[in-house]
Amino acid sequence: MHSEIIMPQQFEERARVMKAMAHASRLMIIDELSRGERCVCDLQELVGYDMSTVSKHLAVLKKAGLVEDERRGKQVYYRLKVPCILNFFHCIESVVEANKR
Amino acid sequence: MHSEIIMPQQFEERARVMKAMAHASRLMIIDELSRGERCVCDLQELVGYDMSTVSKHLAVLKKAGLVEDERRGKQVYYRLKVPCILNFFHCIESVVEANKR
DNA sequence: TCATCATTTGACAATAATACCAAATAAACT
DNA sequence: AGTTTATTTGGTATTATTGTCAAATGATGA
Numbered sequence: 001m002h003s004e005i006i007m008p009q010q011f012e013e014r015a016r017v018m019k020a021m022a023h024a025s026r027l028m029i030i031d032e033l034s035r036g037e038r039c040v041c042d043l044q045e046l047v048g049y050d051m052s053t054v055s056k057h058l059a060v061l062k063k064a065g066l067v068e069d070e071r072r073g074k075q076v077y078y079r080l081k082v083p084c085i086l087n088f089f090h091c092i093e094s095v096v097e098a099n100k101r
Numbered sequence: 102m103h104s105e106i107i108m109p110q111q112f113e114e115r116a117r118v119m120k121a122m123a124h125a126s127r128l129m130i131i132d133e134l135s136r137g138e139r140c141v142c143d144l145q146e147l148v149g150y151d152m153s154t155v156s157k158h159l160a161v162l163k164k165a166g167l168v169e170d171e172r173r174g175k176q177v178y179y180r181l182k183v184p185c186i187l188n189f190f191h192c193i194e195s196v197v198e199a200n201k202r
Numbered sequence: 203t204c205a206t207c208a209t210t211t212g213a214c215a216a217t218a219a220t221a222c223c224a225a226a227t228a229a230a231c232t
Numbered sequence: 233a234g235t236t237t238a239t240t241t242g243g244t245a246t247t248a249t250t251g252t253c254a255a256a257t258g259a260t261g262a
Binding site (some may be wrong): 141142153156174175178 | 206208209210211
């Protein structure tokens with residue numbers, strides 16, 4: 001399927017980070033974390049999917065370097081590691097709005 | 102697979118736009134278009150995949166509202182419709198760099 | 203009109219992503 | 233130690249994405 005083409009690594013790496021953001025639940029999580037750290041249980045209530053699903057979404061964000069976690073007692077708290085991604089939402093929103101016309 | 106949960110539409114829409122960007126070839130195309138309009142043939146040479154593959158990537162970007170196209174003679178030229186997405190690359194790059202440590 | 207060049211579309215195979223359930227870990231409390 | 237609560241991991245079914253080839257479309261020029 002894939003004829004081994006050298007795709008400059010830089011773009012592959014960027015794509016990996018972008019891909020981690022490119023999901024409604026994960027965008028929702030990022031948005032929530034912009035207001036402070038949250039435990040997995042908070043986030044699972046927010047997005048409404050199974051706890052294991054939410055945990056996997058968080059693992060994706062963590063692997064991409066977008067969030068970090070800390071266990072405190074029984075709970076694991078996640079927080080946003082890269083606030084600059086929030087600036088982007090204005091731009092994305094402008095695209096969404098423009099598309100509506 | 103999907104227990105019909107109401108995921109605020111806003112995040113779905115944002116995800117659709119983000120998803121359109123979240124691919125190495127498409128990021129490469131966006132980067133190239135930031136330097137001016139290009140025909141499909143230029144872009145296919147750049148990314149190195151089959152012309153039909155590149156055409157489909159462009160269709161994805163167009164559908165997301167990120168690029169616009171114009172046919173001039175035999176060729177179709179694409180240009181970036183939303184330059185603000187470029188600002189984001191600095192942020193993404195900082196994540197990529199941080200991940201390397 | 204016919205041939206050619208540039209691009210898009212359709213059909214399809216391969217791979218990746220997503221969500222669930224069940225089981226495994228981890229910490230705290232009895 | 234055993235129980236409870238919070239989270240992660242493994243297995244698996246479903247769906248989405250990606251890329252190729254072949255055929256279709258569009259515009260130009262002989």
